[in-house]
Amino acid sequence: MPRKIPALMPSWLVLMGALAALGPLAIDMYLPAFGAIAQDLQAPQGLVERTLASYLLGLAGAQLLYGPLADRYGRKLPLVAGLVLFTIASLGCALSDNIYQLTVWRIVQAFGGAAGMVIPRAVIRDYLDTQEAARALSLLMLVMGVMPIVAPLLGGQAVTLGSWRTVFYLMAAAGVALTWLTTRNMREPLAAELRTPLAVSTITANFWLLLRHRGFVGYTLAGGFGSAGMFAYISGSPQVFIDIYGIDPRWFGLLFGLNAASLILAAQLSARLLRRHTPLKLLLHAQISLVLMTALGLILTLAGWITLPLLMVCLMGFMASQGFVNPNAAALALAEQGPRLGTASALMGCLQMLCGALSGFAISLWHADSPLPLTTLLTICALLSWVASRLAKPPVLRAPI
Template identity: 80%
Template sequence: MPSWLVLMGALAALGPVAIDMYLPAFGAIAHDLGTSQGMVERTLASYLLGLAAAQLVYGPMADRYGRKLPLLIGLALFTIASLACATSQDIDHLLLWRIAQAFGGAAGMVIPRAVIRDHLDTREAAQALSLLMLVMGVMPILAPLMGGQAVSLGSWRTVFYLMALAGAGLWLTVLRHMRESLPLEKRAPLAVDVIAANFRLLLTHRGFMGYALAGGLGSAGMFAYISGSPLVFIQIYGIDLRWFGLLFGLNAISLILAAQLSARLLNRYRPLDLLIRSQITLVLMTIAALILTLTGWINLPLLMLCLMGFMASQGFVSPNAAALALAEQGPRLGTASALMGSLQMFSGALAGFAVSVWHTSTPLPLTAVLAVCAALSWLSGRLATGRNAPPAA
């Protein structure tokens, strides 16, 4: 794997790490700030909404000023906001700074996809995005474990200090080692009419919207899982905090291994073929989990089996849908990547919010939201593949 792709993976992982790392600290945050578990869960939804909004800003910036400068600005903001989160004294300030943190972390989610498409064609981009998920997948496995250890050895504030340290380290790495991948002659003017025209073209592009929503709604199910997993594993099933990271890691491993298998299968199959097949299993796994929950037959092993199946399916859906969505967007890659990421984060915020406000003594909120997300992802995929000549190379 080339060093530039490793760096893109680390940058893309920063935003998601800020989601996962503080999950084991929910209880400690609620106790320390004198608030409810539901309010702490809403800091996650606010972060996702911040990611959704901020990506719409970074896309046009990346098309106008190149890839490097917006990254440096975003990483600086992420670092400062992480320090502010660590020193927050009430839940309102934590909510505010989580949104600011999201506006910084969003740069690392938009720009790496554009950099990959700057370098590679559709099939190679799908392979690179699958490899990117390996890099991105390692940190979400480690993040809850590190977060749990940070809470045990220090406090929940230590988690945010570690995030600030990661942001500062990546800022220095980008400054010293990243090369600009967008030449001056390919940069788009930062004018309101040009930006509006690009967004209008993307929003009315059937293939782009279909593939972007197919991947984004599948990812929304992942965010529902991230938001709801502390309640389901720790409170409903009574899993010790030390084992929470292990269960979280098993699901992340399913995602990573499937993404790597997808990258290998792309030597024989088109991204479109892999997307269609994996969306079927995505739906089947979530429907099975919902039926088991409604019938009262659900238990932790069966739930884990369904969740691992869902994650494995998403390991195929996400990189192939992203590569197909960006395939025809050469002149506006930054804006396309931003809109795609924004749709993903907005869907994720809604899914996470739905899980956070719907509390029962069973995993029903989680399994129901997962099933809805998977079904909508499948429908979006059918919308995209209904085109006369969908990009499939």
């Protein structure tokens, strides 16, 4: 029987938020360390930036493994295994002697962190229907959204007080803490009779059915292209803020945090509005804002009128729009996937991370003395997100109460 979310966020949902935040932690925390890594490992800036894109590719591929595993063995066992792998790989990153070792360990780290991307979404849908799941995913951003604010600040201080390796030691400590909390507090939500066989034919059939499902693909790509814009921002923001506008790396996290705060506040507003409006209505309206804010940034850049305050306005508008797009698109994509929730969550995460990795590679290859690469990619991603949602087939949802 689907639950309703109480006024106070339940402890199981807080834990799911912390687990889902592990992947963003590994992305955001080391951004201020890019320069230090390049200097210490004597590597070009582009190769350091590509460690992020490599991490995203690892997340994309690994999620395809965790979905079927979570449908076969339950949610808890694959999650704990992923957390252990993440912890070991974080230590490997900290001990890397060159950029190539770091890149390999980042991919291994992604294979561990992917468990926190896939399984919490499946757990939410185990407990909640589509309307409540959209609210839960919005509330989850309150927990996840703190990470983009805290992580770069913490990473910047770690680099200042220690070295870039300290950042990865802190990631390993987070992995240990979450492993302990999950082992101690998480209850298995998937009953034994609901588990599906781990057979190639079953897995292939489930993936094929999902790829043929117009609603799943459309809303997954709507969220995926929006996330691609976020990853373009994450990958490109150190160069834009630090190199182009001369922001001290210690204060990079503050600007990063303002944009993350926009995402958090908008997601909480989305959770409240879902009491009266459907996820589809909120998604379609938010995507109009997404396109307008990114297009404004591109026009200002092309006209030569862009300044740091104007860029921040456009970026905060983009992130606020994403606070509506991400949770509602995810809930709509998973709306009709009950028998294969783990696999659906995995494929959704994979497609979205592939979009993010491609945008991350694109921003690492295109350097300029203005924010033009960033504003251009954000606009392209926003337009593609808008198109994808318009091509999707809306699921049948109950009216909000």
